[in-house]
Amino acid sequence: MTTQPTLTLAGPTGFYARFGKAVFDRVVGLVLAVMSLPVLMLLMIGIGLTLRKNPLVREPQVGLDGKPFLLLRLRTAAPERDHGYGRMLRRLSLDELPQLWNVVFGSMSLVGPRPLDADHVANLEAWMLRRHLVRPGITGLWQVDARGDGRDLVDNIHYDIQYIDQISLSTDLRILLKTLLVVFTRRERQPEDAARPPRRRLTSRFPHIRQVIVDQIIWSLALPLAALAHADFAGSDVNRMGLLVAIITAVGVQVFWGYGVGLYRGRWQLASNEAVGWLIVGTTLVSIALVAETLLPGDGPLKVGAIVSAAGFQLVSAIGVRYLANAVYAAQGRSNHTRPHRLLVFGAGAAGLKAAEAVWDDPASDSLPVAFLDADVAKHGTRPLGLSVVGGAESIGSAAYRYNADLLLIAMPSATGTAVRDIADIGHRAGLSVRILPRLSEYVLDDTDVVMADIREMTLADFLPREELSLDLESIAGYLTGKRVLVTGAGGSIGSVLCKIIERFDPKKLYKLDVDENALHGLQLALEGRALLDSDELLLCDIRDQPALLAAFEEAKPEVVFHAAARKHVTFLESHPGEAVKTNVLGTLNVLAAALAVGAERVVNVSTDKAADPINVLGLTKRMGEMLTAYYAGQGSTSFLSVRFGNVLGSNGSVIPTFREQILNREPITVTDPEVTRYFMTIEEACQLVVQAGALGNGGDVFVLEMGQPVRIVELAERLHQQLAPGRALDIVFTGLRPGEKLHEVLAGPDEELVDRPHDLLYRYAVPSLDPAVAQKLPANGSREFITTQLVETLADPPF
Numbered sequence: 001m002t003t004q005p006t007l008t009l010a011g012p013t014g015f016y017a018r019f020g021k022a023v024f025d026r027v028v029g030l031v032l033a034v035m036s037l038p039v040l041m042l043l044m045i046g047i048g049l050t051l052r053k054n055p056l057v058r059e060p061q062v063g064l065d066g067k068p069f070l071l072l073r074l075r076t077a078a079p080e081r082d083h084g085y086g087r088m089l090r091r092l093s094l095d096e097l098p099q100l101w102n103v104v105f106g107s108m109s110l111v112g113p114r115p116l117d118a119d120h121v122a123n124l125e126a127w128m129l130r131r132h133l134v135r136p137g138i139t140g141l142w143q144v145d146a147r148g149d150g151r152d153l154v155d156n157i158h159y160d161i162q163y164i165d166q167i168s169l170s171t172d173l174r175i176l177l178k179t180l181l182v183v184f185t186r187r188e189r190q191p192e193d194a195a196r197p198p199r200r201r202l203t204s205r206f207p208h209i210r211q212v213i214v215d216q217i218i219w220s221l222a223l224p225l226a227a228l229a230h231a232d233f234a235g236s237d238v239n240r241m242g243l244l245v246a247i248i249t250a251v252g253v254q255v256f257w258g259y260g261v262g263l264y265r266g267r268w269q270l271a272s273n274e275a276v277g278w279l280i281v282g283t284t285l286v287s288i289a290l291v292a293e294t295l296l297p298g299d300g301p302l303k304v305g306a307i308v309s310a311a312g313f314q315l316v317s318a319i320g321v322r323y324l325a326n327a328v329y330a331a332q333g334r335s336n337h338t339r340p341h342r343l344l345v346f347g348a349g350a351a352g353l354k355a356a357e358a359v360w361d362d363p364a365s366d367s368l369p370v371a372f373l374d375a376d377v378a379k380h381g382t383r384p385l386g387l388s389v390v391g392g393a394e395s396i397g398s399a400a401y402r403y404n405a406d407l408l409l410i411a412m413p414s415a416t417g418t419a420v421r422d423i424a425d426i427g428h429r430a431g432l433s434v435r436i437l438p439r440l441s442e443y444v445l446d447d448t449d450v451v452m453a454d455i456r457e458m459t460l461a462d463f464l465p466r467e468e469l470s471l472d473l474e475s476i477a478g479y480l481t482g483k484r485v486l487v488t489g490a491g492g493s494i495g496s497v498l499c500k501i502i503e504r505f506d507p508k509k510l511y512k513l514d515v516d517e518n519a520l521h522g523l524q525l526a527l528e529g530r531a532l533l534d535s536d537e538l539l540l541c542d543i544r545d546q547p548a549l550l551a552a553f554e555e556a557k558p559e560v561v562f563h564a565a566a567r568k569h570v571t572f573l574e575s576h577p578g579e580a581v582k583t584n585v586l587g588t589l590n591v592l593a594a595a596l597a598v599g600a601e602r603v604v605n606v607s608t609d610k611a612a613d614p615i616n617v618l619g620l621t622k623r624m625g626e627m628l629t630a631y632y633a634g635q636g637s638t639s640f641l642s643v644r645f646g647n648v649l650g651s652n653g654s655v656i657p658t659f660r661e662q663i664l665n666r667e668p669i670t671v672t673d674p675e676v677t678r679y680f681m682t683i684e685e686a687c688q689l690v691v692q693a694g695a696l697g698n699g700g701d702v703f704v705l706e707m708g709q710p711v712r713i714v715e716l717a718e719r720l721h722q723q724l725a726p727g728r729a730l731d732i733v734f735t736g737l738r739p740g741e742k743l744h745e746v747l748a749g750p751d752e753e754l755v756d757r758p759h760d761l762l763y764r765y766a767v768p769s770l771d772p773a774v775a776q777k778l779p780a781n782g783s784r785e786f787i788t789t790q791l792v793e794t795l796a797d798p799p800f
Contacts, residue, residue: 112137491519
């Protein structure tokens with residue numbers, strides 16, 4: 001970990017931890033010790049016969065408040081022999097049976113940290129001594145969560161500290177139950193168990209038959225016992241026929257009511273408040289029916305007092321069985337495989353609880369939830385799912401150290417991006433890797449359970465210094481429904497997401513045009529789940545090939561065109577400006593002319609913020625694309641417009657993949673300048689903008705998205721490093737601005753005229769037109785300096 005917060009040696013709090021636990025240990029321990037005494041005597045006799053040594057061993061250990069005591073256990077080996085009988089005792093943990101008497105004598109607890117000898121205690125750090133603020137236990141949290149996986153003492157002490165923070169009766173019962181399951185099953189649940197088909201049983205046809213049977217058995221026992229008790233246990237005074245009638249009545253009413261309201265049809269969870277409530281109502285109805293029988297002529301089957309006693313016994317027993325069964329099912333359902341990571345969950349609301357259960361239950365999960373945190377002070381100190389809510393954001397560092405956690409899951413789907421970023425920053429500073437349950441825009445809880453697939457690592461989109469934008473596409477994208485739509489550059493990062501969005505609106509045809517056959521192969525696989533490349537909607541074509549492009553348009557006859565094909569890498573295009581002219585200028589001209597020729601209704605040209613006040617080849621050529629789009633807007637009934645946005649996170653050619661590779665390879669992160677800034681948006685935002693603008697635009701204008709404040713590239717690199725390599729030193733090398741790069745980008749040039757804001761998130765700027773004849777005269781071959789000079793001069797004084 002990067003820091004070691006100061007930890008106080010505070011003991012456990014709460015009534016149970018301070019008072020109830022001792023009573024529980026003495027009472028239960030005494031009962032178990034007496035009941036197991038015959039077994040213990042037989043085991044001791046077996047040890048004497050096999051090892052010929054004193055069967056009982058007394059080991060000096062350190063207990064509560066550092067005081068010594070003698071730990072009792074059975075001998076399982078002798079210096080000269082290791083008998084199979086002793087190995088069997090160790091395997092079944094029967095050698096620890098005498099420790100029940102340690103519990104009775106008050107030196108140990110049923111559940112707690114395992115005792116250590118004085119030599120080990122002498123080497124403990126100060127914070128580790130907190131484990132001695134409670135009595136050592138026969139079993140503990142680390143034994144049931146990490147049994148036999150080779151964890152060292154320090155790791156186990158983190159489990160002990162976690163247990164001390166979470167002491168409660170339910171926690172102790174759960175640990176005892178899991179101890180029995182671990183000892184007697186002797187195997188971990190395997191991933192294939194979930195896929196194994198169940199055996200054909202009665203429960204496969206009537207999955208809740210156990211509830212029915214148990215409830216009726218309880219009534220069948222409660223009524224005779226109550227009748228006997230009220231007859232002073234004189235069986236001759238009990239109306240046996242009347243008792244039989246009462247049992248039949250109780251069973252009939254209970255079953256009829258239970259199935260009628262859904263209690264026996266799985267309408268509610270086994271021990272939910274709703275199920276318990278309806279169980280109380282059902283018991284009350286049975287009692288009323290039995291009391292009504294006493295009003296019949298003759299001797300009533302049971303006295304009213306006996307009926308009330310039986311009803312109380314039945315209700316308490318039925319609820320108790322349900323809670324016990326719920327605990328058993330939960331313990332069996334939670335995968336017990338070894339997990340290399342320990343997880344803090346920030347968010348103790350419904351989403352956080354469901355996320356923690358998903359992590360627990362998934363047999364492929366690599367992490368174990370150990371504690372909750374929450375911004376709501378009222379939840380601090382509570383124990384949802386048996387895990388303590390140990391504080392808010394300010395407690396992340398200390399909780400990470402105390403519980404030896406290395407992961408933080410932020411489970412607040414309704415929180416703002418700012419709140420999530422603040423919590424993630426604290427987690428990163430504590431050396432934690434951060435995962436997130438997506439926001440409600442991506443994932444809606446309703447009554448759906450969270451699954452592991454819903455939990456993901458944080459992406460850089462989560463770190464944008466603004467809320468992620470979500471435009472109302474459903475209300476404006478009707479212009480795509482039932483239309484023939486064509487996307488150029490469909491296999492690229494922007495084009496492929498654009499195709500996915502367009503498909504949601506049921507176009508008549510969606511033509512995907514690209515020069516890269518591998519990109520089209522991957523796109524068809526992503527969209528259709530197959531990649532046979534046999535669809536007439538896949539168009540392999542180069543937009544620089546004017547005859548071929550026109551033929552493709554004439555065959556497809558698109559009504560809506562999205563032009564996303566482009567050369568866009570600044571540094572490459574500075575070295576090869578002719579390629580930018582061929583694609584970004586002449587290729588765009590070909591697309592515009594073809595769309596007009598086939599009578600398309602709308603054409604949306606995808607541009608870039610580099611076109612605003614351009615100083616590099618990419619910006620110059622993309623600005624010319626905008627101007628050509630404006631020219632064609634006046635040539636017919638087709639609606640032409642352009643869309644301009646900033647750098648797209650994770651798109652092909654962006655800095656993010658480069659940073660990621662450098663971090664994962666432990667290489668220095670290369671940044672051009674410590675002050676360089678850029679506007680960023682997600683691919684989804686960019687494509688939503690394109691679709692939105694297509695509904696609003698005409699006249700060749702350019703639409704610009706409201707993108708908030710620009711982001712410093714250094715901060716972007718720092719955040720990515722924190723996420724991918726928490727706790728590792730950051731190494732950034734500044735390389736200087738490259739030719740054609742700006743220190744700060746702008747979204748609109750100083751001379752551009754703002755027309756209006758057709759949407760709260762969109763600006764519309766007027767664009768001057770450029771005659772295609774001028775564009776066609778631009779040199780695409782020649783020296784770099786010559787081509788660049790011609791581009792600059794054409795834009796400086798364009799003939800319109």
